Amino acid sequence: MKISTAIASGMLLAFLILSPLAAAAAADAVTVTVTPAAVTSTYTVSGGVTAGSGSVAGTAVFIKVANPSGSTVAVASSTVSGSGATGTYSSTLTSGGSSAWTTGTYSVTVTYGTNSSGTPAKASATFTYTSSAGGGGGTTGGGGGLSTAQLNAIYGNLTQIKSQITSINATLQAIRTSSSSNSAAITALQTSVTSQITALQSSLSNLATVVGQLQTAAGSASTAIAGLQSTLASVSSTVSTVGSQVTSMQSSIAGATTAANNASSAVSSTQTYVLVVAARTLLARQWAYSSARLP
Numbered sequence: 001m002k003i004s005t006a007i008a009s010g011m012l013l014a015f016l017i018l019s020p021l022a023a024a025a026a027a028d029a030v031t032v033t034v035t036p037a038a039v040t041s042t043y044t045v046s047g048g049v050t051a052g053s054g055s056v057a058g059t060a061v062f063i064k065v066a067n068p069s070g071s072t073v074a075v076a077s078s079t080v081s082g083s084g085a086t087g088t089y090s091s092t093l094t095s096g097g098s099s100a101w102t103t104g105t106y107s108v109t110v111t112y113g114t115n116s117s118g119t120p121a122k123a124s125a126t127f128t129y130t131s132s133a134g135g136g137g138g139t140t141g142g143g144g145g146l147s148t149a150q151l152n153a154i155y156g157n158l159t160q161i162k163s164q165i166t167s168i169n170a171t172l173q174a175i176r177t178s179s180s181s182n183s184a185a186i187t188a189l190q191t192s193v194t195s196q197i198t199a200l201q202s203s204l205s206n207l208a209t210v211v212g213q214l215q216t217a218a219g220s221a222s223t224a225i226a227g228l229q230s231t232l233a234s235v236s237s238t239v240s241t242v243g244s245q246v247t248s249m250q251s252s253i254a255g256a257t258t259a260a261n262n263a264s265s266a267v268s269s270t271q272t273y274v275l276v277v278a279a280r281t282l283l284a285r286q287w288a289y290s291s292a293r294l295p
Contacts, residue, residue, distance in 0.1 A: 026052035028121040030061060030112035039095050039106075039129045046090035047123065049080055051114045056080045056087035062111045063091060068104030080112075095129055103131045 029050040034043055045063050049056055057080075065074035078091035095101060105126050113120030 027119070028052040028113050030110055030121045030123045032108060032110040032123040032125045034108050034125045034127045037127055039127050041096070042092055042094050043127060044090060044092045045076075045078070045108055045110065045125075046088070047110060048086065048088050049082075049112045049121075051085050051087075054114055055084060056082045056114075059087075059112070059114060061089050063093075064109045064111075065093070066107050066109070067100055067102060068106065069102075071100055073098070073100045073106070096131070101129060101131055103129065105129075 029052075031047040031049075032045060033047055034045055036043065047061075049059070049061060051059070059080045060077050061080065063074070063076040063078060064072055067073050074093055076091050076093060078089040080087040080089050082088065105128050108125045108127070110123050110125075111120050112122075
């Protein structure tokens with residue numbers, strides 16, 4: 001499957017330049033086959049790939065075709081089919097279309113690399129091509145060939161992409177430098193925070209000790225209060241007993257007072273009776289004596 005030559009070339013250059021920046025990983029692998037071996041019109045570039053790490057899903061191979069003189073006559077990209085560590089690709093291209101397509105042996109180079117690979121994998125194959133009488137179609141051609149104007153456009157795009165990549169690398173370097181200069185400040189901040197955390201932990205430990213002491217003191221006070229309550233209960237019981245005894249004594253006193261009053265009343269009655277009897281006796285004797293003296 002053909003794509004815009006400028007875009008394909010840009011993708012290829014970006015891939016070749018940026019791939020060394022990726023972290024080292026297991027090597028990727030790619031194979032290539034061109035059919036038919038003798039090309040007169042269309043031809044198919046196909047093969048298999050193995051991802052050094054991760055999955056082949058969402059990846060692609062880049063195809064470059066060079067004529068017998070080494071000049072690039074076709075550039076294409078083909079999406080890899082598969083979801084695991086291995087997959088396949090296939091792309092059909094058209095030969096001819098420009099004066100660059102001369103009779104001879106052509107080389108096909110396929111490049112493949114995942115984002116985590118260090119060096120992209122490459123594979124090459126060849127096919128033969130016989131130009132038709134009268135040569136190609138000049139600078140207008142079609143199919144998979146590139147005209148001189150198209151090549152010049154590609155080179156211009158590649159130069160612009162390279163300039164942008166250089167600018168990106170400079171920005172990344174500036175970020176690294178800034179991070180390095182801030183490292184000392186970050187370290188100092190971490191030390192300060194660690195010190196403050198240590199002080200806070202010490203304060204918490206002291207607070208826990210004080211709380212423990214307060215709990216111990218509270219326990220002693222609780223014991224003393226319990227003893228005092230027991231004493232008060234005993235005193236209350238004693239007071240209650242004394243109160244009962246006083247009530248009993250009051251009752252006894254009341255009984256004794258009543259008895260005394262009764263005895264007093266009895267004595268008064270007896271005395272009155274005795275006096276009455278004595279008076280009557282005395283009167284009777286006086287009367288008898290008086291009667292005896294009368295003539």
